[in-house]
Amino acid sequence: MNYLDEYRDAKACAIRLGWIREAVTRPHVIMEVCGGQTHAILRYGLDRMLPRELELVHGPGCPVCVTALETIDRAHAIAATPGVLFASFGDMLRVPGSRTDLLASRARGADVRVVYSPLDALELARANPDRRVVFFAIGFETTAPANAMALIQARRGRVDNFSMLASHVLVPPAIASILQSPDNRVEAFLGPGHVCAITGIGAYESLAARFHVPIAITGFEPVDLLDGVLAVVRQLERGTATVENVYRRTVSADGNRAACAALAEVFDVTARSWRGIGAIPRSGYRINEAYRAHDAERVFDVGEIVTREPEACVSGLVLRGVKKPSDCPAFGNRCTPQTPLGATMVSAEGACAAYYQHGRRPRDGEPA
């Protein structure tokens, strides 16, 4: 028992697939919100095992993909500042900005380090008191508490050479934005299990009621994902729209109170621009006044940022579930993980990278 392998059991999946087949009588479009869920679905081939009536579309839950170009360009400018040690999660290094990416900045002499945790970045600041250490803090509600703790510890321990370029995004406003879009096709959601482990499920109950849409708070293993699909399919067939938590071993209704308290201590809610999607009100966190001395956006004056999307790419439509990666003419030929045109092909969680990695590539002119 390790709370992982047993949720990958083939028999347990087969039983659930049977229940889903029994429940489905007509077509439904379901969005899994998280990039991690998208990858698991493609990795285990769940999309090909489900009844033909069910279409899974892939949501915006890839923080690397939705981080605004302006923020990425700002990161590049800060990383290129003399004396700066710039720390980031590995995923961000190859994301194309307007002119460059962090890996290329490093090749030109910037000191860019990959860290596993924001506390590792704080350690770098403690170990290098003569350097200005900046951590690139991106991510959803799951990641924000870890970054908040690094800031709380920096202030408490007076690690004055540590700052953070924070660009956090929040899931519920993005779901609302998708549902309000005129080209929306999504009828039900597999909700983000690890985001809800932090926030609880209250905001999702409001969404379900407001838009009359079923939501299953879902985990990341095959059994979990099929439980989520089964829950929303039964609701779609019945015509109900409530939140069902099918990831109860991890998610409690109230979420993680200690983590939420840390978020309130460090961050204010703010509007954010989502790459490929656009501005969404109250859809992110920024560092609040009390922590301004550790806010890299205020500490570093890098002048005006003029952005330029490197090339037209359909990632915005992919992130809203309007298009599939394989609908893009550049997919798998001009755009690959080695030569990405957009962030959805870069990130380990991007839908385009998932399609490419798990063999959903067009062959001989056939659609994927």
Place this chain on the structure above:
Amino acid sequence: MCLAVPGEVVEVIERHGMRFGRVQFAGVVREVCLEYEPAAGCGDFVLVHVGFAIATIDREEAARTWTLLRELGQPEEVDP
């Protein structure tokens, strides 16, 4: 990004005045911040994301997934 992995707390320690755990994942042991799961102790499984425990696995809820199958007369081999 929201990838989080369950592991077992094998020791509780202190770092910079914070509560940390040594957490075992399939043979690999890492130090994990327990500030957000202050009640987690040795033997508990915690869900770890970017070096932080963000939830403690609820064993009773986890067991329910499997007892449900048994009640429906499905094969016992599913028993983890």
